[in-house]
Amino acid sequence: MTSTYSHAPGFIAGDRPKIVTSRFEHADSHTLERFVATGGYLGLRAALSRPAQSVHDDVKSATVLGRGGAGFPAGVKWGLTPQGVWPRYLVVNGDESEPGTYKDRLLMERDPHQLIEGCLIACYAAGLSHCFLYVRGEMAVAQERIAEALNEAYAAGYVGKNILGSDFSLDIVLHWGAGAYVVGEETALIESLEGNRGMPRLKPPYFPAANGLYGQPTIVNNVETLANLPWLMTNGVDAYTAIGTKTSPGTRMVAVSGHVVRPGVFEIVNGTTTFRDLIYGEEFCGGIRGNNALKAFVPGGGSAPWFTSDQLDLPFEASQVGAAGSMLGSGAIIVMDETTDIPAAALTLTRFYAHESCGKCTPCREGVTWLERILSRVVDGKGTETDLAQLIEVGESICPGDFPHASNEALGLSAVPFPYKMTTICFVGPSAYVPVHSALTLFRSEFEARITKRTMINVTAVSVPA
Amino acid sequence: MSTTESNIEPASQLDPNVVSMTINGKAVLARKGEWIIAAADRTEDFIPRFCYHPRMESVGVCRQCLVEVEGPRGPMMVVSCMTPVAQGQVVRTDTDIVKRAQEGMIELLLANHPLDCPVCDKGGECPLQDQAFSHGPGESRYIEEKRHYEKPIPISGLVFLDRERCILCDRCTRFADEVAGDPLITFIHRGNNTQVMTFPDEPFASYFSGNTVQICPVGALTAEPYRFKARPWDLQQQESTCTTCSVGCRTVVQSSRNEILRYQGVDSDPVNWGWLCDRGRFNFQSTNSQNRLATPLIKSDDGLKPASWTAALDETARALRHAQPGSIAILGGARGTNEDAWAWAQLADVLGVEMRDAQLDDGLPAEIFGYPGATIDDACSAATVILLAPDLKEELPVLYLRLRGAAEKKKIRIIEIATHDSGLTRYAWKSIMHEPGNQVQTVQDVLSAPEIKEQLGRGRVVLVAGRSNLAELAHNTMAAVDSIVTTVAQVSVLPVLRRGNVRGALSLGLAPRASNDAAAILEAAANGKIDCLILLGADPLSDVPDADLARRGVAGARFIIAIDTFLTNSSAHADIVLPAAAYGEKDGTTTNLEGRVTDVVQSITPHATSRPDWMMAAELATLLGNDLGILTLQDIQARISQTVVGFDGLSVSVAVRKNGVLISVPPVSPLQVHHEAVTKRNSYEYRLVVARKLYDEAVATAMSQSLSALATGAGVYVHPLDLERIGAKDGSSVRISSTGRSVVLPVYASMSVTRGTAFAPFNQKGVDIRELLQATDGVTDVQIANIS
Amino acid sequence: MSRLTDAHVTLAKEIIGRYPRPKSALVPLLHLAQEQDGYITRDAMVHIGQLVGVTSAEVYGTATFYEMFKFEPVGKYVVNICGTMSCALMGSEELMHHAEKRLGIKAGGTTADGMFTLEHAECQAACTEAPCLQVNYRYRYRLTPADLDQLIDDLSSERLTHEIPPHGTVAKVRQHIPPHLGVGAVEPELVTESPVWLDSKAAL
Missing domain, CATH: 1.10.10.1590 (NADH-quinone oxidoreductase subunit E)
Incomplete structure (x- = not known):
């Protein structure tokens, strides 16, 4: 049932429909030989044997949602390019680095040809004449696998001039990053690809689809999004939409980490699987370690407001999670059990965003470090009541107005839905406030305990090792 | 805060380019494409800002200008510096949430900002200080330790950087990259550790670095010449026009206790957009120099001795009275005001002086103004700009900025025809390098190329024409200009003669008559035909390309009257020296290269006993029994506007004080140009190009201590392969010789120099390349021999 | 240079x-x-x-x-120990303390022999395999202090050169x-x- 493969660390296959992980069972899934032997590049052939527009239409009618975080339908995104402006580019976002997220790296390491095939289909359908595959700098093996795959694919005529003898020609250039979380934001990714400091541009006016790489229309798609396309082309729209729900068809890759019995990466049916399934289900994580109680969980990567057991029965579906006060983000669940030191756990995330702030806009550059310093003081047991108030004050300078959070029966809280107002250019600044706000809203007593008692609750480790 | 705002109110609501919107409930008309903040700047609702600058691309980084705009899903918070206006837009700058956001930004900006306002040069004129009071929360709750960096570090000889004060608004870095094209300062590191910095050990060597100091919204960037000199509230200021070169940038002259302390750029829409070059910005130091002439000097047996004005003027009048008819000559006048030039021209008329020239054989004939004229805006909005000019970055820096900006934004295409790479070469659509002297042939070849023809057919063409090489005859350039003007349809000419008021002086009576130009005058003097040579702020020994001719001319003139601010190489040889009031010490008007008349304003009293040039002319005329009838500057201006064709606009004094008034130029029959082909170059020789750099031995630069060290020094530059052929090493000495004369100079390799040519900067400290130049040579070919 | x-x-x-x-x-x-x-x-x-x-x-x-x-020069092997949430929940701080003790340097430092540089890293996209680290951007998963000791032994005796190139080389292909x-x-x-x-x- 829950087969695991030593060559795909963390991936748990399970007995579920597979769209993007079907080859993970093969140790040599990254080779062209295995890829072609298991239906590889058939999606490309299927696409090229039809007019580009009809391929585009299929992607639109299949509602292939973006898997990078925002969840915008890929087919619609491709259609946002301005009329008659050429050239247009595809930039593949392989800069996976949202805390808790682990899926794109697996797809790049385990099935690079599937991604390449996805790129080819996207470029063909949307008339994109150059593709840049931006891989996170720290992912050495993913870079090697993609480089090998591209070299093979060029030699075999799948990439380059006159692909498969057609008039479709495309270069796919492998580009490495060099370590900067914010580059995962699409406009920062474009800046980085232009050789600049990877700082986000303001949207508007810099919507990549209209004004992206070199000022040209540019589609930025996530790795997992593109990896869906070969299967879609091979099996058709009906087969694709038969999986999942109407608003969230297909599957999604989800990484569940933290205090669960069996942390892992799963390809789940989109829109129907609940958080309870994922955390407690036998075919998924099998419950909390040591039968401990669940304290809280992050439902969609480090930037997502926290949920508690009150939200366990929500399905993995964007609009319901949004209404409940959080977001699905990049498909990452981080589970905290009852032993978790909540202020310290929140600090690990706030520190992450402070470290990764690009420094371009004031509230993020100044505010996030301020948050980190106050929180750090509180965690060290040196905080004051004023510090707790100041955390909220600084947060409101980053995100004025109501801030989303989950409902909580015990605390008598009702949910404030996603999203928030923000004074920053991108989501890094608000993301640093998310854990602070969630932790303070749901677990204020833990902060107060730090302050009033001035006791040091295991300040070195974030949680008591099980 | 920004110095510019367009004052053009949209004409009507029916104009398709006009939208109507509301800001805080009040109706506002705005232009399509405009940002909200620009529209708000025409109302009373001030939106605070730090990174926004109307002459640079918006980046929206400081987040101070957040406002709320009604959207389909309720009010949206947006930055007003990057959100365009729209029809029916509802903007609020005064809601609680906006105030909370704006106060929050101020608090965050102040979190790491040191509270050293009492010792900060910016204190009192600091946007951060001002807006902390107007839009800040009143107090800081930041109790953490602030960021620490080494206190101000020099990032160039002119600019200091204090990173603790910096709020990372991206203005200086954007200016360096986007406006100046010198991205030598940049953000380094990331997040809370971001700082502005140069590359290690590479200074911010930009000709425009002073602008970053002016636009810095805090005291992070300070200019060496102004550091700790004054507090803003002690400064008096007058708007004026810079006359360092002929671009005519608008400035504010700031002074305290009768000393000029600072120039700041003023945004003149048709001219400088608020920018200044560093030479123009910092050469006020020369006005304050201890070396200024204080009293008239009269030559005696043991040199020049101080004298009273009465004695000096009497002596001058006596010399003029006794000169043979036709033996008086006037050189110069291009450094003064229009009024100075006109008064001296009147005196010259009275004296029957035929020999006069405002230029020193280093420009182009005044006929260049006779072609259909173009303005800077015309050039920056033309389809094509043909450059047949010296390196504008070196000679007319702010014109370079304007053209560079237009080319960068793909508004114009530049076709450059030059002898070596210039600042604009990398922005040129086509850059055609030719050997000196071959410009006519080159122009003809270029104009007949199909691709060029097609481009020239795409719309208006502006020819930017000036003297690009002092080692060849001006005639070569004029012939090429003539060739372009007669071949290209829809062409107009922007003449780029560089001296401050050269156009005014030439237009107001100091242009040569017949062929009596500076070279002819000096030749006549050398031949003993000049009894009285008047040097009107002119220094032929330093500025005339043919050094030998200048020397012979100065030696041969029987009596020399010099009107100057300093004792220069030439005025040291004078029989009488009259101390002149400098820029900033007198009122008047000046005419820029476009023919735009703007005012120059007196800010301080003239140094010691010095006087404006025009006053001397008037007094001398009276002494000579020919009262010019002018007692005041206004008298002169009235006479100019009544009597000089094209200058009638001078009376529109309000306009002269803003964007200026363009003189209308009477059509002049074009110069009869007979082009003579130059001789072919011997392949063992190098054809010489001599041109000016921004920083040289010019007196206002040399006498400004912060600028004097920036000159490159004398030398000769050749292509690296030629350097190899010469057998010399970079920096070693070579002998350069031409027709029996030679100089020894250091030689340097430069990729900007075309093979077979040698480039030498003009008027630099060290051995004088002018020793090799002859006024009559079509071109100058030299041999270069390794002697080390 | x-x-x-x-x-x-x-x-x-x-x-x-x-x-x-x-x-x-x-x-x-x-x-x-x-x-x-x-x-x-x-x-x-x-x-x-x-x-x-x-x-x-x-x-x-x-x-x-x-x-x-x-x-500036760093060790031949740069060891990046992740400290972001998933790893922190699974004991990465303990791992970091152990590494500091074992190598005799603080995070950010380089051993005197120039072999190791130890760094605190942010999320490395291996959250289910926490706590994790990278040596010259090659992963090691679910490490115990004993695993870390073994890794340092292997690196010190150059037993992993086939897999882990010296610092600077990321992808070998x-x-x-x-x-x-x-x-x-x-x-x-x-x-x-x-x-x-x-x-x-x-x-x-």
Whole structure:
């Protein structure tokens, strides 16, 4: 049932429909030989044997949602390019680095040809004449696998001039990053690809689809999004939409980490699987370690407001999670059990965003470090009541107005839905406030305990090792 | 805060380019494409800002200008510096949430900002200080330790950087990259550790670095010449026009206790957009120099001795009275005001002086103004700009900025025809390098190329024409200009003669008559035909390309009257020296290269006993029994506007004080140009190009201590392969010789120099390349021999 | 100290040629420089600026933005221990303390023999395998202090050289586009037409 493969660390296959992980069972899934032997590049052939527009239409009618975080339908995104402006580019976002997220790296390491095939289909359908595959700098093996795959694919005529003898020609250039979380934001990714400091541009006016790489229309798609396309082309729209729900068809890759019995990466049916399934289900994580109680969980990567057991029965579906006060983000669940030191756990995330702030806009550059310093003081047991108030004050300078959070029966809280107002250019600044706000809203007593008692609750480790 | 705002109110609501919107409930008309903040700047609702600058691309980084705009899903918070206006837009700058956001930004900006306002040069004129009071929360709750960096570090000889004060608004870095094209300062590191910095050990060597100091919204960037000199509230200021070169940038002259302390750029829409070059910005130091002439000097047996004005003027009048008819000559006048030039021209008329020239054989004939004229805006909005000019970055820096900006934004295409790479070469659509002297042939070849023809057919063409090489005859350039003007349809000419008021002086009576130009005058003097040579702020020994001719001319003139601010190489040889009031010490008007008349304003009293040039002319005329009838500057201006064709606009004094008034130029029959082909170059020789750099031995630069060290020094530059052929090493000495004369100079390799040519900067400290130049040579070919 | 070697210049030119604008090659070329010297030297930045046509200051601004680039020598093996939430929940701080004790250096330091640099890292996209670390960007998962000791022993005795190259080299395999197979990069200004395949009914 829950087969695991030593060559795909963390991936748990399970007995579920597979769209993007079907080859993970093969140790040599990254080779062209295995890829072609298991239906590889058939999606490309299927696409090229039809007019580009009809391929585009299929992607639109299949509602292939973006898997990078925002969840915008890929087919619609491709259609946002301005009329008659050429050239247009595809930039593949392989800069996976949202805390808790682990899926794109697996797809790049385990099935690079599937991604390449996805790129080819996207470029063909949307008339994109150059593709840049931006891989996170720290992912050495993913870079090697993609480089090998591209070299093979060029030699075999799948990439380059006159692909498969057609008039479709495309270069796919492998580009490495060099370590900067914010580059995962699409406009920062474009800046980085232009050789600049990877700082986000303001949207508007810099919507990549209209004004992206070199000022040209540019589609930025996530790795997992593109990896869906070969299967879609091979099996058709009906087969694709038969999986999942109407608003969230297909599957999604989800990484569940933290205090669960069996942390892992799963390809789940989109829109129907609940958080309870994922955390407690036998075919998924099998419950909390040591039968401990669940304290809280992050439902969609480090930037997502926290949920508690009150939200366990929500399905993995964007609009319901949004209404409940959080977001699905990049498909990452981080589970905290009852032993978790909540202020310290929140600090690990706030520190992450402070470290990764690009420094371009004031509230993020100044505010996030301020948050980190106050929180750090509180965690060290040196905080004051004023510090707790100041955390909220600084947060409101980053995100004025109501801030989303989950409902909580015990605390008598009702949910404030996603999203928030923000004074920053991108989501890094608000993301640093998310854990602070969630932790303070749901677990204020833990902060107060730090302050009033001035006791040091295991300040070195974030949680008591099980 | 920004110095510019367009004052053009949209004409009507029916104009398709006009939208109507509301800001805080009040109706506002705005232009399509405009940002909200620009529209708000025409109302009373001030939106605070730090990174926004109307002459640079918006980046929206400081987040101070957040406002709320009604959207389909309720009010949206947006930055007003990057959100365009729209029809029916509802903007609020005064809601609680906006105030909370704006106060929050101020608090965050102040979190790491040191509270050293009492010792900060910016204190009192600091946007951060001002807006902390107007839009800040009143107090800081930041109790953490602030960021620490080494206190101000020099990032160039002119600019200091204090990173603790910096709020990372991206203005200086954007200016360096986007406006100046010198991205030598940049953000380094990331997040809370971001700082502005140069590359290690590479200074911010930009000709425009002073602008970053002016636009810095805090005291992070300070200019060496102004550091700790004054507090803003002690400064008096007058708007004026810079006359360092002929671009005519608008400035504010700031002074305290009768000393000029600072120039700041003023945004003149048709001219400088608020920018200044560093030479123009910092050469006020020369006005304050201890070396200024204080009293008239009269030559005696043991040199020049101080004298009273009465004695000096009497002596001058006596010399003029006794000169043979036709033996008086006037050189110069291009450094003064229009009024100075006109008064001296009147005196010259009275004296029957035929020999006069405002230029020193280093420009182009005044006929260049006779072609259909173009303005800077015309050039920056033309389809094509043909450059047949010296390196504008070196000679007319702010014109370079304007053209560079237009080319960068793909508004114009530049076709450059030059002898070596210039600042604009990398922005040129086509850059055609030719050997000196071959410009006519080159122009003809270029104009007949199909691709060029097609481009020239795409719309208006502006020819930017000036003297690009002092080692060849001006005639070569004029012939090429003539060739372009007669071949290209829809062409107009922007003449780029560089001296401050050269156009005014030439237009107001100091242009040569017949062929009596500076070279002819000096030749006549050398031949003993000049009894009285008047040097009107002119220094032929330093500025005339043919050094030998200048020397012979100065030696041969029987009596020399010099009107100057300093004792220069030439005025040291004078029989009488009259101390002149400098820029900033007198009122008047000046005419820029476009023919735009703007005012120059007196800010301080003239140094010691010095006087404006025009006053001397008037007094001398009276002494000579020919009262010019002018007692005041206004008298002169009235006479100019009544009597000089094209200058009638001078009376529109309000306009002269803003964007200026363009003189209308009477059509002049074009110069009869007979082009003579130059001789072919011997392949063992190098054809010489001599041109000016921004920083040289010019007196206002040399006498400004912060600028004097920036000159490159004398030398000769050749292509690296030629350097190899010469057998010399970079920096070693070579002998350069031409027709029996030679100089020894250091030689340097430069990729900007075309093979077979040698480039030498003009008027630099060290051995004088002018020793090799002859006024009559079509071109100058030299041999270069390794002697080390 | 060192500019790019001739072999790397050749490679650099190939990389530059893949992009419509040369500046895009900046980060890849900085990796090349770091592969050559183990860190980014001042001269390499000057050289790279010349190769892509930007000022040294621009190279410096870009280079210092990114975590992976080092501007002074680091250990042969850079050990990055993740400390973000998933790893922190699973005991990464303990692992870091153990590493500091074992190597005798604090996070951010380099051992005296120049073998190891220890760094606190942020999320490495292996959250289900917490706590994790990277040695020169090669992963190790679910580490106990004993695993860490073993790893350091193996690295010290150069038993992992087949898998882990010295610091600077990230991927050991490079993309190479044979000229006859590639389409080639074109400056965006020179492309005005829609791609040919959009005009056809079907490409195949």
